[in-house]
Amino acid sequence: MIVIRLCYIPFLAVLFCKCATAQRLTYHVFLFGKNIGTAHIERFVTEKDSTEQYLLQSSTVADVFFVKKHSSQNYIVTYKHGKLIKSAASNTVNDETTFVSLNWDIDRYILKKNKHYSYLHEPVFLSTLCIYFHQPDVRFKYFSERLGEFYFIVKNKDGSYEYTLSDGIRNVFYYQGNSPELIVMKKSFVTVEMKLTKVE
Numbered sequence: 001m002i003v004i005r006l007c008y009i010p011f012l013a014v015l016f017c018k019c020a021t022a023q024r025l026t027y028h029v030f031l032f033g034k035n036i037g038t039a040h041i042e043r044f045v046t047e048k049d050s051t052e053q054y055l056l057q058s059s060t061v062a063d064v065f066f067v068k069k070h071s072s073q074n075y076i077v078t079y080k081h082g083k084l085i086k087s088a089a090s091n092t093v094n095d096e097t098t099f100v101s102l103n104w105d106i107d108r109y110i111l112k113k114n115k116h117y118s119y120l121h122e123p124v125f126l127s128t129l130c131i132y133f134h135q136p137d138v139r140f141k142y143f144s145e146r147l148g149e150f151y152f153i154v155k156n157k158d159g160s161y162e163y164t165l166s167d168g169i170r171n172v173f174y175y176q177g178n179s180p181e182l183i184v185m186k187k188s189f190v191t192v193e194m195k196l197t198k199v200e
Helices: 011-016 128-132
Strands: 021-031 034-046 051-064 067-080 083-093 096-105 108-113 116-120 142-144 149-151 161-164 170-176 179-187 190-199
Touching (some): 021 051
Antiparallel strands (some): 021 034, 067 083, 108 116, 142 149
């Protein structure tokens, strides 16, 4: 079974961000060809203080082997002067929630995975939410807000981009311009698709 784990935090967070520009993408999510929910990804840029904020919210309901799975994902990621300064990723499946956060503290990050704390000394300049608004640059490492780990992206011969994280989920992004029009997530025999339906 694949559980779709994306990102966002309540829209009220936007009220605290005086943004010069904003973009919003809406995706429909499909499992075995059936529409099971939606995902919204937003990007806000404040040129005055060189701040970028990414928000993502996803909510799905699916019957998997006759068991109903409710899944919701809420992430918020903030960059300043091109460097990630904080991120928070909450993923809930039925009544079970996992939480990963990363916060810059003087000269290092504090990485929290549920109740476990560790330090990350390597600066983060690119993360997963960035590739919803820019085609990836395969020369650089990306950071997974969901799992709290670095990964590389490869470009396929057909022009798509893909990566596989430590949880075994293979992610393939098909672009139309700067944003992916189709995202395919595969693990074992299960395939989940996200199709772009609206750009604002």
